[in-house]
Amino acid sequence: MDTKFTLGIDLGTSNSAAALTDLSNDQCHIVELSQIVAPNQISEKLGLPSALYIPNASEFPAEAIQLPWQQQNASHIIGEFAHNHGALIPDRLITSAKSWLSNDHIDARQPVLPWNSEIDEPKLSAYDCTAAYLQHIKESFLHSEACLDRHWNLADGQVVLTVPASFDEVARNLTAEAAEAAGLHNVTLLEEPQAAFYAWTAQSGNDWRKQVSAGDIILVCDIGGGTADFSLIAVSEHEGNLAVERISVGEHLLLGGDNMDLALAYTMRAQLDAEGTDLDDWQFLSLIHAARQAKVRLFADSSVDEVPISIPSRGSSLFAGTISTSLNRATLEAVVVEGFFPITSADDLPAEGNAAALQEFGLPYASDPVISKHIARFLTRSLQNVLASEDLRQLVGSDDALAGSFLKPNAILFNGGVFKAEPVRRRVLELLSSWSGGSEVRELQGYEPDLAVARGASYYGRNRTTGEGLRIKSGTARSYYIGLESSMPAVPGFKPPVKALCVVPQGMEEGTEVLIDQKEFGLLTGKPSHFRFFSSEIRSGDQAGEILPNAERELDETSRLEATLTAAEGFPEGQPIPVVINAVVTELGQLELWLKHSKSDQRWKVELQVRMD
Known part of the structure; x- marks a missing residue:
């Protein structure tokens, strides 16, 4: 089915926005997002504060905080009223969910927000809030456009959702999963600074080439x-x-x-x-x-x-x-x-940072x-x-x-x-x-500071769909590595350093792959084991297959994965088997690591999200 529109969503830490490009006339406009601005009062605004308020069960009549598309009583309020009213009752207000989503010291799926609150009502996770914001934006987009007699089917559109360029692969993956949970399928993720640049070129027309x-x-x-x-x-x-x-x-x-x-x-x-x-x-x-x-x-x-x-x-x-x-x-x-x-x-x-031994957690x-x-x-x-x-x-x-x-x-x-x-x-x-x-x-002249990211995401979706217009060459923003246990004799009182194998070099494009077969590695199957993943934004010269001697000293650890891989045929459980590594960055920017037994067709996949354009 032909794509009829592109929807760009700027899911901001403090404020969110959405922009629509109708591909039939190549016109882009900011979507007005419906939200509660006071009890029994709904208004359409160009931005949506990224704030969620959890009301007391008896605080408002159900109809006072119900949105047009909701079929049941609302358990929370999102947007302007949530932000303003929640400032008066902060233990019921959730803000900065996007920052909690990228906090590697907290499980983003655990219901801990509002942080340090003692409310009786169920708390939410950063993931829950992200999905709630995206669902609100989706439903508001469909509702507000329908009110203008423009009826869209999400299956006919390309949705582009922006994330900070600084987000690691775990936060990006969680964002993509939250979009799926909100009913936005097969979204493309785009770095926010790139979206701003796309918006600037589109707003400037051909004049952008005169400025640079x-x-x-x-x-x-x-x-x-x-x-x-x-x-x-x-x-x-x-x-x-x-x-x-x-x-x-x-x-x-x-x-x-x-x-x-x-x-x-x-x-x-x-x-x-x-x-x-x-x-x-x-x-x-x-x-x-x-x-x-x-x-x-x-x-x-x-x-x-x-x-x-x-x-x-x-x-x-x-x-x-x-x-x-x-x-x-x-x-x-x-x-x-x-x-x-x-x-x-x-x-x-x-x-x-502060070197105090005991610090408040947050x-x-x-x-x-x-x-x-x-x-x-x-x-x-x-x-x-x-x-x-x-x-x-x-x-x-x-x-x-x-x-x-x-x-x-x-x-x-x-x-x-x-x-x-x-x-x-x-x-x-x-x-x-x-x-x-x-x-x-x-x-550079012609920017739009607060709405550019949403508009740029929509323009990018247009360029991606039509194959026309500017494309910023980017590839993976960082190089990515998998931890290796050192092979060396045990020494009392000495812990061998964790080595790192570069599996995705910085700048690796989506839709490409690399086979690391110059050396075999031992893979533990049939027993619980863990993978450690690392990254760097300043090691652009590292190539796939390169081994660094000390991952913890030279790289940033991004995540750990606990897994029990299916036992290999013909090998006792717990005995390492020889494998080579095939790294793939898919068209959607997902990293697939295929661990292939070097003597047979058996293989195992470890999948992480590293980049969405």
């Missing part, structure tokens, strides 16, 4: 409400046409606009404390919300120097208990611009709030990655870009709500220029 040229290194800087995501894209020329390739991705950083709102609230709270006014916890939550709104207004209108803020009381006399304060432009810029984006040196990298937030330093670390690691591969070194080409301790971009594409603020964009440009000895770093 062969030899450019473009930093895609994506900072949203809860995360910061960095990617580098190299522009080259192939047969007279411009070609683009993603050459580096950053680490997963829980650092964004929410941190800035919190910093503003703490600053204003300190001012109130100095005046003798104390805020309780409920009032402080209200102050955070008010600080966010004041920040947006001040950054949006340069003629406004100060925004008044009123913090209500929960006492019987509302007006008598109201506390008045304000946020002025000087404080805003001191906290946000100077606090998060100061002019630092390129070798000033983020401070290490999300692994970035320990250093200075985004300038995180950008420096990313560019430093990007240079390591490029220099590790002769192909990438030749692709970058410019000696100036490769000179020194970090890779130097000469253009930047901003994305994420934080960059709607012109002072923040100006400061990042100033920062990059200072690192490059005063050389100008161009700001």
Whole structure:
């Protein structure tokens, strides 16, 4: 059946959005998402706050929180009202489910959210929340389009769902599974910075080729409400046409606009404390919300120097208990611009995390709030990655870009709500220029910071379906490895290091495979055993079949898999058998490791998700 539409979904940490491209007329528009904005009140908005509220059983009449497509009483609320009302009752509010999904210290399928809450109602897992958000977006898309007399069948469409470039294969796999559970089948996953780039090229039309040229290194800087995501894209020329390739991705950083709102609230709270006014916890939550709104207004209108803020009381006399304060432009810029984006040196990298032996358990937030330093670390690691591969070194080409301790971009594409603020964009440009000895770093024009990812995902789906338009060459964002037990005599008091076999080199394209048959390995069958998987975003030069002597020292461990493989015919249980390894990256970006008995046709498969475009 011919594909009739593409639906791009930006499942954001703080806010989500969806965009539809009708392939019959090649028109793309942002989908209005229905959501509860107050009891008995539903509205359609261009974004959906990624917030889920679990109400008390007697808190609202069932009909007050029911959406048009729901056939039974709702057990939770998603969207604007969930976010606003939940801020007043935080032990029933779930936010940042996307960050919990990628937290390797927590089982994403365990119902532990809201974190540290003692509510009587059943909790949800990060996986449950992800599936709930996606189901809400799916049902709202079908409903809102039907209200406009546009009736779609999901089987006729291509759905593209975005994920951070920094997501590991486990988080990507969980995202894909949640989409399947929500009724979105055979989705393609796309890295968010790439989606932003697709949106920029589509919005700019043919003019995008006038803004960049062969030899450019473009930093895609994506900072949203809860995360910061960095990617580098190299522009080259192939047969007279411009070609683009993603050459580096950053680490997963829980650092964004929410941190800035919190910093503003703490600053204003300190001012109130100095005046003798104390805020309780409920009032402080209200102050955070008010600080966010004041920040947006001040950054949006340069003629406004100060925004008044009123913090209500929960006492019987509302007006008598109201506390008045304000946020002025000087404080805003001191906290946000100077606090998060100061002019630092390129070798000033983020401070290490807290070394306290006992720490509160929760999300692994970035320990250093200075985004300038995180950008420096990313560019430093990007240079390591490029220099590790002769192909990438030749692709970058410019000696100036490769000179020194970090890779130097000469253009930047901003994305994420934080960059709607012109002072923040100006400061990042100033920062990059200072690192490059005063050389100008161009700001690519024509971006759409808060809706670009959804729109770009839809455009990408169109290009993928039609075979036309731009495609960013990317392949796997990292190289992937499987742990090997060292073969050596036992020594008292010494634990042999775990070696690592490279099974997927960085940049391996979907739809390709590699046979590692230059050496046989011993595979344990018939008994419980475990596989350890590792990755690296800075070892672009490693080739399939290469063995590293110490995986734990040189690589990042991404996951472990416990399994009992079917016993091999003719071998006693627990006796290792000789195998060679065939690694495949499927068209959907799924990694398949086939362990093949070298003396027969027997084989075993280990499957992990490593990348979706």
